[in-house]
Amino acid sequence: MLKTSLSRRSLAGGLVGAAAASLAGCSRAAQPPAAGAAESGRKPGLDGALLGQGVELASRLPQLRSMIVARDGQTAFERAFRGPSLDTPVNIKSASKTVLASVAGAAIARGELKLADRIAPILGPRVPASADPRVQQITVEHLLSMEAGLEPTSGPNYGRWVSSPNWVAYALSRPFVDEPGGRMLYSTGTSHILSAVLTAATGRSTLDLARDWLAEPLDVQIPSWSRDPQGIYFGGNEMRMSPRALLRFGEMHRNGGMSGQTRVLPATWVEDAWRSRGGRSPYTGYTYGLGWWIQESAGQPVYFAWGYGGQMVYVLPSLDLTAVMTSDPDARGVTGHVQALHALMDQTIVPAALRGA
Structure with missing residues (x-):
């Protein structure tokens, strides 16, 4: 699971326990899905009951704006719970x-x-x-x-x-x-x-490189973002991509650098980026590769991008699973939100893939 210890534990303890508590405490009066929010039908390959449980829990997180879950290249669930649409570029922070x-x-x-x-x-x-x-x-x-x-x-x-x-x-x-x-x-x-x-x-x-080498082959938008006083584009913060663009980005990595029939990155690069250099965050215990966090979720290796406030791209190649979550990037005073997102993965989405395999 997404915690320092890699052993599975129940909802009663550890990081997942704290996250589960935050999920359980979410108000059922949270804002309903935005008008026109998109939701696809569930596809084979994911346990419907567990996925439904995850969606219900997700809908009660007031800071969560969108969630997309894809299995083997097929979108199993997508919804904009609140805030911008799934095609609107949003601040993905770190x-x-x-x-x-x-x-x-x-x-x-x-x-x-x-x-x-x-x-x-x-x-x-x-x-x-x-x-x-x-x-x-x-x-x-x-x-x-x-x-x-x-x-x-x-x-x-x-x-x-x-x-x-x-x-x-x-x-x-x-x-x-x-x-x-x-x-x-x-x-x-x-x-x-x-x-x-x-x-x-x-x-x-x-910006030019990101559009030429990533956005164009992925067929997504990367709008301009902030620059430093010398005109260098902010490296490491403030980029904007839509939830669906983030899904394509994650799926490209899951497919070893391929997007459809287009080679975006070498397969060897993806493998190298997902290889832990041994460094470990003293705050979370997570290890790091080349721009990717590395851990386990429900016993499965997971590689994830993580932005402040809960801008997440989770990729689990062993399960052909990619999940995207975007959240309010400016929220203050909401504790345990990222842990709650990890709990959604650990306790519902990843088990849904394991049962549906």
Whole structure:
């Protein structure tokens, strides 16, 4: 399950217990599905009773805006519970990091970058003269795996970072709290450095690359999003994609980089992105690959993108299962929401696939 311990437990204990409590406490008076909300009929391959239970629980989460569940390429359930439609691009917050990692994968496939490339020569004058000499050791892979060693700019440091006049220079000037290639240090600044590296290496904006290498072959929209004071597109936050676009993104990865008959990413890249580098979040216990979180759900390996507030893409290749959930990105004061989404996966959606297999 999506917790530090990988053993299955009942709803009475652990992370799932806390999540189940939050689900049970959801008001039945929550806002009903928006007018015109889409819902497909259930398809074979998922246990209808368990899926129905998950839908009922999901409908009572006031922060949840949409949910899509697909099995073996077939949409089994989709609904916009509230808020924008399933085709409206929404802020996916830090799930942007996973999309950005895929842009980097496409750049590597095209020979524009290598995982082993050191970033300082690519960035050139963007590296401040005052930066610690260890910046010279940071590679593209270190950025993707959150192992750059630099003090994170997320959490309590985020505000100072985005208020700075030069985001790339500020992130590169942070003190080293570990060596490059050391422990995982989750940081939006690290992802933003990757955006700058992509721009410097290709001579094209991150937006242009994302549209050309991902949006066009997936036949989805990626609207423009915010940029730093130097014009570098925000790497790691604020991207917008619709729930259905996120489903195509997740399905492409489930299919080893293929979208229909179109090769979007090499299969070897997807395998590498889903290989844990050994880094583990001290807050959740989850491991990390190249832009993807890695854990288990109901005993099955799950790879997921995770954005603040509950912007989720779950991919379980062993079950041919992909699920997307989007939530209010600006909600405050709602505790346990992401844990409740994990519980939906652990206790209803994944078991529905196991029983329907």
